[in-house]
Amino acid sequence: MRIVPARDAGLCRIRLAWGELSAAQARVIAEVARAFGSGFIDATNRANLQIRGVREGSQETLISRLVGAGLGPTTPGSDDLRNVMLSPLAGLDPHALLDVTPLSSALLDQLQRDTRLHQLSPKFALMVDGGERLAMLDHPHDVWLSAGSAERFVFGLAGCPPRFESDAPALGAVSRVHVPALVDALLHTFLDLALPQHTRMRDLLATCPIEEFLGHVQDKLSFPLAQDVGNWRRPPSNARLRFGVHPQGTGDSVCVGAQVPLGRMDAATLSALADLAPRLRMTPWQSVMLLDVPVADAQAVVGQLTTLGLATNPDEPFARLIACAGSQGCAKSLADTKADAQLLARLMPSTGDVHLSGCARSCAAAHRVETTLMAVAPGRYDLYHQAPEAVARHLTIEQAARWLARSTPDA
Numbered sequence: 001m002r003i004v005p006a007r008d009a010g011l012c013r014i015r016l017a018w019g020e021l022s023a024a025q026a027r028v029i030a031e032v033a034r035a036f037g038s039g040f041i042d043a044t045n046r047a048n049l050q051i052r053g054v055r056e057g058s059q060e061t062l063i064s065r066l067v068g069a070g071l072g073p074t075t076p077g078s079d080d081l082r083n084v085m086l087s088p089l090a091g092l093d094p095h096a097l098l099d100v101t102p103l104s105s106a107l108l109d110q111l112q113r114d115t116r117l118h119q120l121s122p123k124f125a126l127m128v129d130g131g132e133r134l135a136m137l138d139h140p141h142d143v144w145l146s147a148g149s150a151e152r153f154v155f156g157l158a159g160c161p162p163r164f165e166s167d168a169p170a171l172g173a174v175s176r177v178h179v180p181a182l183v184d185a186l187l188h189t190f191l192d193l194a195l196p197q198h199t200r201m202r203d204l205l206a207t208c209p210i211e212e213f214l215g216h217v218q219d220k221l222s223f224p225l226a227q228d229v230g231n232w233r234r235p236p237s238n239a240r241l242r243f244g245v246h247p248q249g250t251g252d253s254v255c256v257g258a259q260v261p262l263g264r265m266d267a268a269t270l271s272a273l274a275d276l277a278p279r280l281r282m283t284p285w286q287s288v289m290l291l292d293v294p295v296a297d298a299q300a301v302v303g304q305l306t307t308l309g310l311a312t313n314p315d316e317p318f319a320r321l322i323a324c325a326g327s328q329g330c331a332k333s334l335a336d337t338k339a340d341a342q343l344l345a346r347l348m349p350s351t352g353d354v355h356l357s358g359c360a361r362s363c364a365a366a367h368r369v370e371t372t373l374m375a376v377a378p379g380r381y382d383l384y385h386q387a388p389e390a391v392a393r394h395l396t397i398e399q400a401a402r403w404l405a406r407s408t409p410d411a
């Protein structure tokens with residue numbers, strides 16, 4: 001694990017296998033965030049956590065506490081690679097085609113054990129989709145695998161599973177048992193062919209025809225890649241399922257989801273969440289799901305989440321707003337996006353999702369959000385609405401709220 005510099009001192013990224021952490025691990029994170037950092041913890045769009053404001057001189061102790069809590073990698077040098085994304089309901093959704101957690105565990109192990117793979121960029125990411133009803137399908141991944149059935153996975157590169165006729169189709173299919181070998185071949189082929197400037201799969205595929213890439217992959221495999229995937233499309237996901245109470249598997253427990261306002265919570269909130277459930281899962285929407293909650297306690301837990309300030313209803317403003325670290329935490333930011341989002345939360349109309357970004361890197365959202373406010377100066381934003389061109393420029397937050405109200409059907 002390592003700590004990277006940020007405007008508000010060190011930033012410690014904690015990578016969580018499929019976003020999950022135990023209550024005990026959450027308490028350790030809260031404790032070290034309070035003792036060695038600013039006391040604030042961010043949820044990320046890769047379902048990880050970040051401790052902010054880590055002070056000079058405390059970095060080693062902080063890391064050793066996290067590693068001691070089982071939050072580090074299994075092999076040195078592999079922390080940055082632990083980017084295997086799953087649905088927040090992986091292994092829990094009774095409607096999924098299969099439980100993909102064992103398969104993704106095997107892939108995580110593969111990534112950490114094979115030292116050549118440690119050359120991959122920290123941004124390089126895989127997605128394993130079991131057909132759950134809640135899944136982030138809009139984030140482009142370097143490699144994605146999606147269950148076509150319990151025994152067969154379709155796959156693609158530098159993109160997302162296709163949902164609509166207009167989407168690029170899957171590239172091929174393999175049986176479930178062949179997935180680890182396929183991933184191994186895909187990653188080693190990438191490393192074989194990538195030039196130093198090719199950090200992501202999309203960079204390489206911009207210069208290497210996909211047929212050529214797949215030809216190299218096939219040479220590494222002892223089984224044929226099925227390239228005829230027919231008209232396979234991924235069924236839609238329902239992002240609203242990240243809120244509220246949902247069945248967990250076929251047992252007596254339920255999971256309860258809520259949104260962390262603007263992806264940031266203090267240590268006391270994280271500790272309080274740990275008191276509500278034995279397991280937590282962070283989601284790519286910067287929200288949290290509490291797992292293994294007894295059915296009888298579910299409504300009380302929803303009430304406690306509300307008391308803690310989390311959004312438990314998908315229509316609340318903080319369920320529809322995201323903002324990057326902004327000028328409080330990032331030197332690149334042209335505005336204090338978090339503070340501006342707090343103001344917008346009080347003014348915005350009753351529908352519509354909004355993303356505030358301090359610069360074009362768009363750290364808070366790897367996908368297109370209905371409306372994006374892109375900072376151009378302190379307190380000023382260009383507004384993008386379902387189009388690559390700005391529809392209004394240099395707006396204050398109040399002006400942006402009025403623009404949103406005018407363009408909202410029920411306003």
Ligand code: SF4
Nearest residue numbers: 324330333358359363
């Ligand atoms: S989007 Fe830009 S300003 Fe915001 S955190 Fe990322 S790099 Fe910083």
